[in-house]
Amino acid sequence: MGNKKKATIKDIANVLNISPAAVSKALHNDSRISDKTKKAVRQVAKNLNYQPNHLASALRKGKSNLVGLIVPRTNSNFFSSVIQNIEEVLNKEGYNVIITQSNESYKKECDNIDTLLFTQVDGIIASMANETVDLDYYEKVKSKGIPLILFDRGENDLNVDYIGINDYDSSHMIVEHLVNQGCKRIAHIGGFKHTRIYNNRIKGYIDAIKKHNLPLENELLIESNLSIKDGRAKMQQLLNLKNRPDAVYVAGDYAALGALQVLNEQHINIPKDIALVGFGNEPFTAMVTPSISSINQHSEDIGKRAALTFLEHAKKDVITQTLNKQILDAELVIRASSDIKKSH
Amino acid sequence: MGNKKKATIKDIANVLNISPAAVSKALHNDSRISDKTKKAVRQVAKNLNYQPNHLASALRKGKSNLVGLIVPRTNSNFFSSVIQNIEEVLNKEGYNVIITQSNESYKKECDNIDTLLFTQVDGIIASMANETVDLDYYEKVKSKGIPLILFDRGENDLNVDYIGINDYDSSHMIVEHLVNQGCKRIAHIGGFKHTRIYNNRIKGYIDAIKKHNLPLENELLIESNLSIKDGRAKMQQLLNLKNRPDAVYVAGDYAALGALQVLNEQHINIPKDIALVGFGNEPFTAMVTPSISSINQHSEDIGKRAALTFLEHAKKDVITQTLNKQILDAELVIRASSDIKKSH
DNA sequence: TATATTTGCTTAAACGATTAAGCAAATATA
DNA sequence: TATATTTGCTTAATCGTTTAAGCAAATATA
16 A cells, blocks of 8 residues: 555656646746646646655756765764754755764764765765864865865865864963963863864963963873863873862863863862863753853854855855855853852 | 766776676676676776766666654764664665754654655654654655654554653653652653653653552642753742652653752752652763763664664565564663662 | 577666757737 | 747757666587
8 A cells, every 4th residue: 555656747747648848847837837737737746746856856957955964973062053053054945964973983984975975965064073184085075076164173284165163262262261260270181183173272272371471381281082081081180290280171071071070079179279161062061060161162153154155155056166264253151160259 | 177077887888898788787796797897897987986876876776775864853862872873784784864853843853754755765764853743744754655663752653663662661660769769759750741752651650659659649740841941940840849759750861950950059959858860861961960860771772773674674675564663671870869878 | 510508798778857959839029 | 911929838868877688609508
């Protein structure tokens, strides 16, 4: 009973005794088809439960109306929100989004790219895995003439569109805030230096520390993969120092959470003994005790802009990769973990 | 420069002076093509950077090798993990997964179904939105003869495959655990009764309460949309009772978090004054203070089974919807929020 | 040697929609 | 009335791949 053959435009044509071409045109509201025929076609289409075969039209038109998305993971609020906003913008324009996750793995990312190319996507929007250093696969996308838009985790060497926040300035904001709270010895648990955004956060940290004439020491600047676990380890490393910091700025919320756990377990008062600031404004930062100050990256805006940037490329058929680096300002959300003045 | 026309099998055929058909067969390792030709074809394909046109083959073969996925949201650990495992299984078999989010909205869910049907997916794996009551759209999928597999949020009325945990038994486990901790007045903040899984949790709660001769009162059994906010509201409602409960079992972790916030804010001791248990084992349950006991739903297993169930359907071309309801046992993870004995 | 089988291809028709080109009938313009 | 234009379709090619059918040459079998 479920064996209903799907109706095609040919079936509609047969019912009405007109050509399939006329049906196609009627469905596309071509001006050269009479209103009478159009109405009839639409009626029959409805009756037959006609659903256009996307594969056929995509093949013929040379575009699939699919956009590929690559994110490190979907279970972070940032990426999930970016995804949602990309979908919102693109669905309206008739595009569908294929979401893939790299799980921070370079290999999986390459597989995803192959998969997306194989699926004939019209464009790829991606945020690179932490691991990714080699850009060959992205060059492959570029060489195919498929629009490529990076967000958050991008790369300067790849000459493509990019949307992200101003990581350098954000670091400045954080250090400035901590200085205002009276902190004198600020540590930074940063991400991988080879990832541009983390490198920029590190640079911002260094310059801001210098600006305020605070101690800039190797032992206060630590590289991390920013997982919860590593956040714990790196916080412990800081606690083991003879001269402990009075503030820690962590380049990611998950690692900041790990740090917070260690501090709580060892009954170190946050923020009085050590103030803590994270990055990303994941919802849990507001849920934990004490709540963690963090940087809001405006994921909605990033998602929307990424989608719009793709659309711009899609509209002009000439494949001119006019570069478009959009750097947005972020916002520091101050919570209990660094609000020393209020905590008195 | 980026204007490289994509190579087709025709191009390969021209280079080697053979027919496109021979090329196609060579690439598919047809036994009727000589090894010599196969090697030559593969070499030329590599040289030309040939990438098969998925649309064309899908059109010809009548299957797209795409599987549609509908989840209420991606930014929960449960769904994200299910997605990851579905992808893992299906990618190995040459399928790609199109992920869509309903954001718990019935309308968005219908749009997603239309989108997936339009994209000619070979099957749909879905977990329904909280809002969804009307099943017409799912019937539409069934009537098209496309395999449909539900997980977690399913419906008995829809006669399709389903993979989920035993919600009824899970409620029993929780109540039993709370009884063992010495609780005598156990409340339940449940989900919508019209959603089967939440209804089963409610039934399990009721039967377990009866079994232990505990008070089963209307004011202790509350329906909620299980958001953080509503969790807060419903917890406050319980606190306003003349006769407060000494334990609260919340049918979702996010709502449990809201409840925990209210309890913490009012300096009610968890678990001594009121014990708390959530559902879903979201990572944050282990992060907050106190950590929240919860039910681990084995998302990996659910994802893998959903994918395998689809593959079974895909293999047999006869569209026999042999029903396959897989109900897995869940696991109670006991944490500080309900560990009264240890907390002394 | 004659016939059957296997090997290694080619030819051509699909899959379903789109679209350039064409053509008769209806209508407009001179 | 003669010519030009518009209307409303049809025809046929096309997108890139797959595949049933066919066919000659090579090899095997009787």
